[in-house]
Amino acid sequence: MLSEATIERVLSAALSRGGDFSEIYMEETKTSGLSFINGRVDTASAGIDFGIGIRILDKTKCVYVFSNDIREESLIRMAKDASASLQTVPLGMTVHLTPVVHFNSNPCILAPVSVSKSRKVDILRRACTAAKEYSPLISQTSASYGDMQKAVWIANSTGLYRTDERARVRFTIEAVASSDAEKQSGYFGPGAGKGFEFMEEYPVEDTAREAARIAVTMLSAKACPSGKMPVVIDNGFGGVIFHEACGHSLEATAVGVHASVFDGKLGKQIASPLVTALDDGTIPGAWGSLAIDDEGHDSSRNVLIENGILKGYMIDLLGSRRMNMPATGSSRRQNYQYAPTSRMTNTYIAAGDTDPKDIISGTSYGLYAANMGGGSVDPATGEFNFAVTEGYMIRDGRIAEAVRGATLIGKGSQILMNIDRVGTNLDLAQGVCGSISGNVPTNVGQPMIRVSEITVGGRE
């Protein structure tokens, strides 16, 4: 590791030829992974990532350099070259760090690196066995397990020096059901910002049987109808609709350069009055939580929308300079190979007061999206898409026949206004969000909601 004196010298060198702010992000990440296919351990891997990124800001200009070479002379050279590329006049700053403060985002009872691989394999064996035994139609099973323990050191020219330890575990299960000519699959991927204790307490078999149930159900499902219709989206991963239709467009990455449909809309009605939405990085042990963000600032609970009124954005340091608003502890990156930027943590629509049963019974015709896949969005236009992986028609207030997956599309600004029911059953689900600072773990979430009209990408 680098001494405080070395860090101070590198941070100072980074400002020696230009720039008003410098930052070091150093990381050591241990990962291990296993895949289990059709009843056997298929792959097993492990690795260590180790590297350092130096960022320099000059107002809203940014330079980012990274390397695995942490010898002081290399870092000083890299920092000076980066500083020179700003082509401005140096301010002559010398950096003095304040005493280091240690954080532990995810205190573990069972640190993943300390757990034997055979105990990890056991989780996957249990999952695949349960999925396989669910039905004779289940022809293939595939499960994977991954964990990571990450140590980060963050220091900057304001004197901030903080470290954090982070841990995450996740498992995925995919079950495939086959008929003579067709295959359909069901999938879940639960995880947490916890140690291996999460896996030991998790109902692995129940989730595996759910994946198998979806695969079998979809095998006999008909193609989904096409066109605009009311859609009831269930809780948990259904929250991907808010993540895509709104969340990305509230990130400073888009708002700070006026490339968001929600730019300039603070205090304005952007969603139905039934909608209150938050981004909360402080939920203990949650998949998207952090004690400090990747700029070293405290993670926070940010109200984005309250009763349909836009209350706030997710802002990093660069975004705060562009927007002239305070940062919100929202700066994240996949690893040292990415400069940090504004990202989501645990983002969800808050619980409403309608009983989910009443939402279904109050819908005469539409689609019930029971489980969802991922999606994407263009924040500048708000045009988004996300996939339904388990769907049913609603007829006369009852859940009717299963229909095969269809993608839902729309424009965020319209869809948010069209949310006309919000249920009581809030739940969060785990995803991996990809954007310009790489892939980061994020929770999506919502209670059951109904959208009065949305385009359903069916085949009939």
Place this chain on the structure above:
Amino acid sequence: MMYEPDKFMDVLLSRAADAGFIQSEVFFENGRSSEVQILEGEVSMYESSTIQGVSFRGFQNGQMGYAFAEELTDDSMIFLLDQAAQNCAVLESQEEETIYGGDKEYRTVDVYSRELDGLAFDDFAKTGLALESKILASDPRIVAVDHCVVSYGSSHSQISNSLNLKLSHASNLLFVYANARCEEEDQVKTGDAYWFGRNFESLDIDSLAAKVTAETVGKLGASPVLSGKYNIVLDAMAASDLLSTFCAIFSADLIQKGFSLLGDKMNTQIAPEYFSIHDDAITDRSMTAIPFDSEGVATKNKTLVKNGVLIGILHNRKTAAKAGTQSTGNGFRSGYRGSVSVGPTNLYIEPGEKDLAALLSQAGSGLYIKELAGLHAGANIVSGDFSLSCEGYVIENGKIGRAVDQVTLADNFYLLLNKIVAVGSDLYFDPPSDAGSIGSPSLLISDAAISGD
């Protein structure tokens, strides 16, 4: 202490033998990258990196264990050998994965440009600034260029193993991209275009800027069409994206494990007789070429679908051993973090005779689809089902008409193959990965399900 790469590989192989690995291999990769981003007439971001990583795989107890690290130190060696041994202990693979001693000959490729490697910050900045200003000046409806990026990357990989195989490969590429935003009567649209290559002189900034503008303002006035079945012309770029998503179905690994519906389709008709797919590691048609795969097996050019009949699939050494055949040289890993899997090189649909205008004319009426979105979520490789957001234009009287947005295209990839009516001549390749690119010409497809108003 920090080792030099060659020394690290030699010492690690020798320590692996001492640690009881019967066979072992080291894969080392280092890379350099530089990127300039332009915003509002200034360099808003400059990024530069040098990174390296090493992956070890070793054979013990009948299994091949993997581990990777980024520091070339003694501590890393201890970690790699220990973790690989632990991984061998839990693996239950029935097929043996073994190290390869090498081929007699390897083809030579030229995918590294020294000139490109010599470009500096100023070259990147000048290019990006010129591109941004030309786009902004091109049309009053363009209000911003939200992303304007000039990016360079080089990669150098080496394989060294206990059967005395030593191979190395270097490649580099320049990538220039811009995404613009336009507005008209409350409608906002974005569009993009890119250029990639190794000959900096051949980058025509004017034509790239014109392309970005055309892709952007062309979308103004877009609205959905009615839901229904349409003749569609899937533009070459969109067709390549769709093929990229589904080309894993040709992997022997997925086929053997039962995750591809091509399992029992060998030597049967899966597409019309005017449809063929190749996987050519080295071809004049693509900018990427690779002489050997990540296992050191010499790559080949091969045909997977010939006149609609499935005649070949992609193998690495492990899947080939299981099938009682030879590796096709498709054992690739995605960098040092990944283990050897099965992957394509330059996998593409053989172009036909008709240009885009002829396909549009043959379609008569329908939709010309230029972009597909949400491929990572709205497509299921196992079932072949997909439902994707798309943008494009109506086809009227065989010509391009008004812009279309907020519609989806939904079908099943296996069924779609048989609805291809004509294959265009305009073969296009997606931006490449290390091993190759995915390519397709434009395709005329009948009876495609479009959902809209």
